[in-house]
Amino acid sequence: MDLRVPEQEKAFREEVRTFLEESLTPEIREAGKMVTSVFAPVKEAMAWQKILNQKGWAAPHWPKEYGGTGWSVTQRAIFAEELVRAETPPLVPMGLHMCGPCLIGCGTEEQQNEYLPKILNGEHFWCQGYSEPGSGSDLASLKTFAEKDGDDYIINGTKIWTTYAHYANKMFALVRTNKDGKPQQGITFLLLDMDLPGITIEPIVGLDEVTEQCQVFFDNVRVPQANRVGAENDGWTVAKYLLTFERGGQEYAPGLNVQLEKIRLMAEKQQTVQGPMSQDPLWQHKFASVSADVLALEFTEMRIKSALSAGKDPGALSSMTKILGTELLQKVTELRIDTLGAQAAIWQPQALVPGAEQPVIGPEYALTAMPHYLNSRACSIYGGSNEVQRGIIAKAVLGL
Amino acid sequence: MNFQLSEEQQMLADSAKRFVRDNHDVEKHRQNKKLMPLDEATWAQFAELGWLAVPFAEEHGGLGMGPLETMVLLQELGEGLIMAPYIATVVLGGGFLRHASEAQQAETIPSLLEGGLQLAFAAEEYERVFTLENTAMKGDVQGGDVVLNGTKACVLNGDHADQLIVLARTAGQPGDKDGLSLFLVDANAEGIERIPHRTVDGRQGAEIRFSNVTVAEAARIGELDQGYDIARAVLLEGLLALSAECAGSLAVLLRDTVEYSKTRKQFGLPIGKFQALQFRMADMFIAMEQTRSLLMAATMKLAEGHDDAAKAVHAMKAQLGRAGRKIGQEAIQIHGGMGMTDELNVGHFVKRLTAVDGLFGNADVHLMEMARSA
Numbered sequence A: 001m002d003l004r005v006p007e008q009e010k011a012f013r014e015e016v017r018t019f020l021e022e023s024l025t026p027e028i029r030e031a032g033k034m035v036t037s038v039f040a041p042v043k044e045a046m047a048w049q050k051i052l053n054q055k056g057w058a059a060p061h062w063p064k065e066y067g068g069t070g071w072s073v074t075q076r077a078i079f080a081e082e083l084v085r086a087e088t089p090p091l092v093p094m095g096l097h098m099c100g101p102c103l104i105g106c107g108t109e110e111q112q113n114e115y116l117p118k119i120l121n122g123e124h125f126w127c128q129g130y131s132e133p134g135s136g137s138d139l140a141s142l143k144t145f146a147e148k149d150g151d152d153y154i155i156n157g158t159k160i161w162t163t164y165a166h167y168a169n170k171m172f173a174l175v176r177t178n179k180d181g182k183p184q185q186g187i188t189f190l191l192l193d194m195d196l197p198g199i200t201i202e203p204i205v206g207l208d209e210v211t212e213q214c215q216v217f218f219d220n221v222r223v224p225q226a227n228r229v230g231a232e233n234d235g236w237t238v239a240k241y242l243l244t245f246e247r248g249g250q251e252y253a254p255g256l257n258v259q260l261e262k263i264r265l266m267a268e269k270q271q272t273v274q275g276p277m278s279q280d281p282l283w284q285h286k287f288a289s290v291s292a293d294v295l296a297l298e299f300t301e302m303r304i305k306s307a308l309s310a311g312k313d314p315g316a317l318s319s320m321t322k323i324l325g326t327e328l329l330q331k332v333t334e335l336r337i338d339t340l341g342a343q344a345a346i347w348q349p350q351a352l353v354p355g356a357e358q359p360v361i362g363p364e365y366a367l368t369a370m371p372h373y374l375n376s377r378a379c380s381i382y383g384g385s386n387e388v389q390r391g392i393i394a395k396a397v398l399g400l
Numbered sequence B: 001m002n003f004q005l006s007e008e009q010q011m012l013a014d015s016a017k018r019f020v021r022d023n024h025d026v027e028k029h030r031q032n033k034k035l036m037p038l039d040e041a042t043w044a045q046f047a048e049l050g051w052l053a054v055p056f057a058e059e060h061g062g063l064g065m066g067p068l069e070t071m072v073l074l075q076e077l078g079e080g081l082i083m084a085p086y087i088a089t090v091v092l093g094g095g096f097l098r099h100a101s102e103a104q105q106a107e108t109i110p111s112l113l114e115g116g117l118q119l120a121f122a123a124e125e126y127e128r129v130f131t132l133e134n135t136a137m138k139g140d141v142q143g144g145d146v147v148l149n150g151t152k153a154c155v156l157n158g159d160h161a162d163q164l165i166v167l168a169r170t171a172g173q174p175g176d177k178d179g180l181s182l183f184l185v186d187a188n189a190e191g192i193e194r195i196p197h198r199t200v201d202g203r204q205g206a207e208i209r210f211s212n213v214t215v216a217e218a219a220r221i222g223e224l225d226q227g228y229d230i231a232r233a234v235l236l237e238g239l240l241a242l243s244a245e246c247a248g249s250l251a252v253l254l255r256d257t258v259e260y261s262k263t264r265k266q267f268g269l270p271i272g273k274f275q276a277l278q279f280r281m282a283d284m285f286i287a288m289e290q291t292r293s294l295l296m297a298a299t300m301k302l303a304e305g306h307d308d309a310a311k312a313v314h315a316m317k318a319q320l321g322r323a324g325r326k327i328g329q330e331a332i333q334i335h336g337g338m339g340m341t342d343e344l345n346v347g348h349f350v351k352r353l354t355a356v357d358g359l360f361g362n363a364d365v366h367l368m369e370m371a372r373s374a
């Protein structure tokens, strides 16, 4: 066991830093600072993806032959940390982190050739069509039906909570192709165009008054069978493969550390009658308590990465980091509004739009606190709710 | 001991319940959020129903009621998420007017009762953790006049108020209870600039900037440098009113969540059948009942003038903040994706509770205040 950083890793970190310093435009930086979600403003995120792609760094986690970087686990972690530290807007994950790896693992060669380059360069913007109004945690109960007709499937039904469906031109979807037998066994994984006749998209307004999610309706939508990934009725296997990428390999600690540092600076500005809040023992206790949890998570994540680089499967451990990461993110956003008091309640979403000329009311550092607090309530719900993750640990790890 | 409502209090509760049932739902709330200034018709109805008169003395045309009635009324209104500036104008504003001079009262109370005058208490400041004695805004005494300079933040109803009650420091340093003074100032007086903004719970407030605003001696409420005690007494009533309103919101969140968990099915069962969720809803219930108990403790102690009334109010506001967090967060989580939408009740109540926790000192501030009060 050893925490010292080898020289070549230091050099790599320097290389990444220099690149970021040189290639981040003011617009992209500003958008990164305004982020109140796991999703960034789309225009700037896509512009940033283009820049990264030109450098060959848009998908470091992909195998090199498909456009990845061939970096070690450690290098990827350093890269991810530096992105977070520079507050770059996070890239939209549906193509790069979900659909792409899934096609690499389960797609045909034609599918890989057709889609992977366009995922990398942003030409294809993907959304994930899994959840339905009646099927959330129990995804296998989904009902959207795809009926075979010649070389096509004809789809009827509806998907909900589809993030960024209103920006997407592609969807990867789970549909039912067989109503008999075990629910998991009649599901098929399909790729489809969002502009097909019969698709309607209805935006959903969130707590923060922003639209990230949509409901998507399918009325006799025709999709070629060639767009199927994996075998018919075997979509659950494909989806589970994808899920290991959606949940696994996520890192929360670097972002949490950046947030904590911001909160500490805010607490220096807030005056109590005894001096700055950062000197108040009650605040210090709360801050230290969250910081200790984040430090523990940082090392939990490192242990998982170390196991990964030794070729081990993290298995149910990804459930643990999902629970810890999301709940700590929620705690951190909570500590932030608590540090700000009434100032956090000033509501000015229009000032969050990148490039807005709107003057900010109140301290500028308070602007994103409340929207972020509200938005972060969702992270313990999506990607398999934390109740479901706890169930996985109970079953798979503890054998209950 | 008697925890029953009197006949009069029950009537007040019933009329508020009816009002909420007939006039308010999420759709109405969403429409109201878009209104700037707020729904005038609702305010006129409040006047007609006599609610604006609740805490005023009978000789001023009021109903001569006290904290108990305010609690009863606001708990009901809280269930409807009604946005009218009742606390700013009637509870806080009216509270200060009770300490005002006869001339000030004669000039304001009649039109307030008719619904023609709105008030706002300008107390919070940017980058200052709220306690009354932490006030920094300057009032320079120049002969009989005082000249106000500085900025007040997040002033509830500050955009719409006709008159402001301004808390300023005429002597001493932040931290001193001595040296605070209160002024009743025309909101459109020369030197005042108001920057209206929404608040996260869909209400309206304002940043209010004072540059060389001269106020005459007649505009002062109470003695020079001795405003603390008045401000504290009124603030305690304001905290009570806010908490009463939010206790109503807690009830709705719990009710809606339990109801949803009985109808939403996953894995072939209503999710309310999962013990993991049952225990949490049981804890939500406990947190709500504890809040109600502290609300009653604070209300009765304040109404009866007990020595430890202030302590009970701090305990209540702290509990409200903590229960609001817990109940609000659980309500969203148990509603799943639906809980994150603007469409359901849940989010709107959660935002109200979150905003109120931050207002006039959050849970941490009030726990400290509680620890300090004798």
Ligand SMILES: Cc1cc2nc3c(=O)[nH]c(=O)nc-3n(C[C@H](O)[C@H](O)[C@H](O)COP(=O)(O)OP(=O)(O)OC[C@H]3O[C@@H](n4cnc5c(N)ncnc54)[C@H](O)[C@@H]3O)c2cc1C
Pocket (backbone or CB within 6 Å): A127, A128, A129, A130, A131, A135, A136, A137, A138, A160, A161, A162, A163, A164, A213, A378, A381, A382, A383, A384, A385, A386, A387, A388, A391, B264, B266, B267, B271, B274, B276, B277, B333, B334, B335, B336, B337, B338, B340
């Ligand atoms: C912001 C956001 C973005 C999303 N993006 C997408 C997307 O892009 N594509 C997509 O397909 N979906 C997306 N989703 C949907 C998401 O995956 C679902 O919300 C999630 O699976 C939960 O389903 P549900 O909302 O129907 O809640 P439900 O399944 O109805 O759950 C309600 C509550 O019951 C609990 N519960 C359910 N079953 C159990 C159990 N057995 N034991 C204990 N507790 C239980 C849940 O944990 C939750 O607290 C998104 C959701 C959100 C909030």
